[in-house]
Amino acid sequence: MNPRVRALVLGLTLSSGLLTLSVSPPEAHAQDDATTVEARKRFLEGVKLFDEKKYDLARAAFLQAYALKKHPDVLLNLAQSELMSGKPFEAAGHFKEFLRDTANDKHPKRGDAVRGLDESRQKIGRLQITVDLADAEVLVDGKRVGVSPLSEPLDVMPGQHSVEAKKNGKSATQTVGAVDGKIQIVSLTIEPPTAGVAPVPTGATEPTKTPPTRPAATPAQTNEGKLDITPSTDLSSSGSREPxxxxxxxxxxxxxxxxxxxxxxxxxxxxxxxxxxxxxxxxxxxxxxxxxxxxxxxxxxxxxxxxxxxxxxxxxxxxxxxxxxxxxxxxxxxxxxxxxxxxxxxxxxxxxxxxxxxxxxxxxxxxRSDTASLLSPRLAVTPLLTPDTRG
Structure with a gap:
């Protein structure tokens, strides 16, 4: 159903709704009746202007009707007229208000409000604001919008915005550019994490153990008095990697x-x-x-x-x-x-x-160098001492 027909249907709905009066004392009854009649008059005027595509004037009439009678159908028509007159930010706010007000009564027009809200948000920006501390006061362009954590992204007009979070005398600020139809992530850190320094242990320390010294090899004795040239595998490698x-x-x-x-x-x-x-x-x-x-x-x-x-x-x-x-x-x-x-x-x-x-x-x-050593035997030259030969 297009907006023009929807506004007309809602106008008829509200017209009947505003005719319903509660039983009350005579003076209050007369006052309520006059208010209801005036609200109905403004509402029907807004429906007529909306039907004529005079959306700005229709918005003004719906605003006056809503000021007199807080009726959800008036609020929904107000949001639709704002969307059609090029005021998506105001429209989004009133669509959300309508959805909040009708959350428990299964209003038949909630689907229209959801679609209108989605359409409005294609023409405005949204900020997903996160703060490192809970219960911090959050401000956008100097105006308070709530405390952390915020339950949902914040609707804003496209353009540059200053986002600030404050708590315990400390604050964090960030400037972000909002873009039509997109959600910008804004992360604020009031208390940056500090790197801890490990304590230096004190007291007695265990004495350093010195590896035992290998005893010097005793010169080999043979009966031949010659140099003993034999292949030897060096198993004392430190195991370091190649350069x-x-x-x-x-x-x-x-x-x-x-x-x-x-x-x-x-x-x-x-x-x-x-x-x-x-x-x-x-x-x-x-x-x-x-x-x-x-x-x-x-x-x-x-x-x-x-x-x-x-x-x-x-x-x-x-x-x-x-x-x-x-x-x-x-x-x-x-x-x-x-x-x-x-x-x-x-x-x-x-x-x-x-x-x-x-x-x-x-x-x-x-x-590793120990693997290379095991695969590459080296020659060990051992001097021999005999009763007849030195060298």
């Missing part, structure tokens, strides 16, 4: 790891430069748009509301300052910044994997 450079020169694992590291570093460094460039351009554009909007008198009451703080919200304000072009450039730069950051992260992670591959490969596959 790293020698291993790297022959190991395929080292070649693969070096290649991955080089490619990863190239991507990481290249896109880090690109990320800093696009982020700087985006920050400059935000500053220019904000400065320009703050002094633009055409935005003070643009389409019935003050747009000086965010002229890039949909629909983008159209004045002599050419906001559509500037806001389009800002969104393009924010998209480029997010893409460059993603590729930069992937590149540096790949480089880390390459280094880990090289280190792990060396410790797992490098030859």
């Amino acid at each position: 790293f450079m020698r291993w790297a020169g022959r190991s395929p694992v080292a070649y693969v790891g070096a290649g991955v590291t080089a490619v990863g570093l190239g991507l990481g460094i290249g896109f880090a430069i690109a990320y800093n460039s696009t982020k700087g351009k985006a920050d400059d554009l935000v500053g220019q748009i904000t400065t320009r909007a703050a002094g633009d008198p055409d935005l003070v009451n643009y389409q019935g509301r003050n747009r000086t703080t965010n002229p890039c919200a949909e629909p983008v304000a159209v004045t002599t300052n050419n906001y559509p072009k500037a806001c389009s450039n800002l969104r393009a730069n924010l998209d480029d910044t997010n893409r460059n950051r993603t590729v930069m992260t992937v590149g540096f992670v790949a480089a880390g994997v390459g280094v880990a591959t090289i280190i792990g490969g060396y410790f797992l596959t490098a030859r």
Whole structure:
């Protein structure tokens, strides 16, 4: 059902609902009756304006009706008129309020509200804010939005926002750019972890044991008086690995790891430069748009509301300052910044994997010197002493 027909049906529903009056004292009865009649009048006026596609005027009528009569059908029509008049942020707030108010009564229009909320959120940004401490006060652009942990992502207008968390006199702040239809992750750390220092043990220490000295070999005595030249296997090797450079020169694992590291570093460094460039351009554009909007008198009451703080919200304000072009450039730069950051992260992670591959490969596959010794016998020359010969 399209919004126009939905508004008309809800208008008829509310019209009958507002005619139902409770039994009360005469004075209160008269006052309630007058309020209900006026609310019904404003509501039907809003339905007519909505049907004529005069969404801003319909919104104003529904606001007046809701101020007089807190009825969920009025609230839903108000949210629909805000969505159709280019106010997705306000619409999302009223769709959520409707869903909260009707959570327990199985209202037949809850499905319409869910779809309207999803459509609104395609035109605004959302911030998933996490804080390292529980019960910390969370503020966005200086306004309190709750305490940590927040139950769901926070709806915000597209553009730059300052997010802050405070507790016990400490705080953490981060600036983030909200993008249409996307959830931005914001992680705040109020108390960074400190590296602990292991205590130095004191007291008596066990004396160092010196390995026993092997007694000097006694000169072998033979009857021949000649040099005894025999193959000998050296079993006293320390078992150290072959030198790293020698291993790297022959190991395929080292070649693969070096290649991955080089490619990863190239991507990481290249896109880090690109990320800093696009982020700087985006920050400059935000500053220019904000400065320009703050002094633009055409935005003070643009389409019935003050747009000086965010002229890039949909629909983008159209004045002599050419906001559509500037806001389009800002969104393009924010998209480029997010893409460059993603590729930069992937590149540096790949480089880390390459280094880990090289280190792990060396410790797992490098030859040990004790193996080489066992496979390569050496000649031992032993001097012999006999009664007739010395040497």
